[in-house]
Amino acid sequence: MLRFTLLCLILASHSFANNEDAHRRDEETRKLAEGEKKISEQILKVLEHFKQPNPEGLPGANLPDPYPVPNMRHTFSMVSMYFENVALHGINKFRIIYVNAEVASMEVNAAMSIRNLQALGNYTMSTWLSKSRGPFTVNLTNIKVTARATLGVERDGKLRAQQIDIDVSFQSIDMNFENLGFLGSIFQGMVNSIGTFLFDSIKPFILKEALTKMRAEINAKLDEVAGDMQFPNSISPLDMVIAEARKKVQEMEVDPYQVKDYNASVSIFDITLSRTWITGISSFHRVGNITMKIENNTAVADFSIGTQKLEGKTQWDISAVGGLLSRSGTASFSIEYIAARFVVAQPLDTREHPEIRGLDIEVGNIQARCDGAGTIDYGVEFVVNILPNLLRYQITDAVEGPLQERLQQELNKVDVEEMIKSKLPKIDEMQESGFRLSTILGTTTSNEPYDDDEFFNF
Template sequence: MMDWIRIQCLVFVLNVCVRTGNLQEAPPNIRNQNLEAEKKLSEYVNVIIEHYKQTEPVGIPGAPIPDPLSIPPMNQSFSIGRMNFKDVELYGLKKFKIDHVVADVAAMKVEAALVIDKLDIVGNYTLNTWFSSAKGNFTVKLTHVFIKAMATLEVQRNGSLEAQAIDMDITFKEMAMDFKGLGFFASMFQGVVNSVGSFMFDSIKPFILSEANSNVRNDINKQVSKLPQKFPNSISPFDELVAEARKKVRALGYDPFKIADYNNSVGVFDVYLMHTWLYGLSSFHRTKDIVFEIRNNTVHALLEVGTQKLLGTTHWEISLITELLTRVGTASFSVEYIGVQINASQAMDTRKPPSLDDIQLELGNIQMRFDGLGTADYLIEFGVNVLPNLIRYQIMDAIERPIKLKIQEELDKINVEEFIRTNSEKLDDPNALADLSNFL
């Protein structure tokens, strides 16, 4: 679980790195701010931490988003004339709020949705018809703007990561327009003017998406290229981390795993299971997509792993409660799989601690082979029908509660804000990323 928190913090820090990249269209003052941020990334991380302590954070401090964004000149022809637009600028791109972000870590895909309360398009126009003309400034207000983007990373043949084309779209709910200088033509050309807003949005939209796609992709690749690790293109980088975690489980002596002794009463029988060993816990692997989701300024993580077929052995003792009859023996068993699903969350306000929201443990079918039951039919039937369920309870008791306690114990130890601040200082060292494995 500590690794999950560290990965989450690393994603946060790398996200900061990406956002300090330069947009080609950014004005000089924004570029200068970005250069300063690259010189001292730890200071920028601190700014981000403070930003997300707000109740409703808007935008991201220092984000290289030009505001206003200059739009190239446009023109539109009508049956009765022509309109030209120049000095057009778009205001409000920086004032976005995060609606949601869903990151599939294993598949290296991210879907993000942003909302902007209002975008203003301002500029100058000229209207020329066969019998008159008009000119002036104009304003188009778009409200309830929704921006959705899907981005992916892929492993290249040389083992490096590279961002692919970003699929983006922009929509809005309402539009209001105000054209100055139309005079008495306002009512005459009302139908023309009404179509201008849609034309303008349809014209500006490809320009914004193209600029964002190209520049954001370049910024991501610029930052990802700094990672010293090379990844195999046969498995995802996250699955490679899982493979390393399997080695650590074996190194720590958790495979084979000794399960605590267990006793229970079933009807008139007392049952004891002792010296139970489970083999194969280190065979765990990702069984579903690893998903990080940001909603309501909280990061939610869903992690699900499962093992391959497990084998085990146990010593058993069955006796009547009156102890008039006792049987002992050994048994070997197999567990089809063990699956663990973990739901955890962390508020973007790093003053709040991480939380284990839920954990589910699932055991597959258990089959047993007995030795020592004797020839008594009722004992054979008892062993075949009851002992597999008792083994299931024994394994659940031995694994589920300790996992919950261990995860919560690790979460209670973590001061997320301090952890991020401490490790962000490594980004000021040009050689800091050379030992990414120690960071994880």
């Protein structure tokens, strides 16, 4: 007879399996009737929301509270249960614990908490001996929801949701069924004592439907945003985007890059570097993974960027005593690679400035050649080719601190909120034409497979 009480435990989680579809249908109807709201309006609400010291919920994710749950009927053995007029209270009172996104591997882990969740409604229990009906209440406290989702590229070159896992836990559960009738008090005590065990037993069945619907919803959004593109199986979509960015840099004709002329005076000497060109800038690529996370109301990005071989040429001129003595010539140099790791944090309260939490620079072998200074050329080449390579780790360690401080000074000048607001008109334009990844990248790859060689051809 106890088996029919499992259904009271289903109610709290069953709504999560149904509310997404119901909310999506309501949204579609509303959009047809009123027109879709601008994303800029939603972004402004989010900016204001996270100015609170301890924000609850998320603008745009708000569901009706109380949220109506569809009527349900379940039969266990000789017991039939029917639930109606059920509403879930407190569903919008969630707090984000963390969100960790591994961009390269396309994996997201997230967790949120809800202090109290309550389901209220009416039940009808029918057996071959009796029939009972009345109100019921299910109270859950300190609920924690954890989720893990991964994306992957299918054989047709489309992005699809691969694995989605959700787990729901809570600290305590309290259930109350009124008008149970015969043996009601004994029955109620047994339910409350083993409620957690029963919930854990039926949880896989509860979440199965929700996971299926969530996967379908994610795939529908992926088709909407990137359905007109084909992704390769041999490299990650992130690397494909970076390869497209390299093409953009080349099309902008900034590789080779011309450096502004440099002038300096040291004692009686005047030094000028002119016609300086650097090639290899468009060879930038990802080094390791890229991690994006939200924790303690702060967004943190941890990423590393590197280049392949950089080469440069310049014309130098040294004069002394007001130009009475002068010497000019050319110099060329090469750097095997440059790699830098950045850890940047931005509070979700955009009134605060970004912060550089970490900076690590690596420089490969350095080679230089100088012409025009006569025998001094050999001394210059020796100093440049030997000393920096012997001391480059010490040099980079010495440079990282001042460079990080300088970058932080520049970030302190950035008004993040105003910068975001200045981009809102452009976002609205993109919304009107439909958000498409191919439009953002300026490429059309809907019918042609991506050439893997483009990624490796630096």
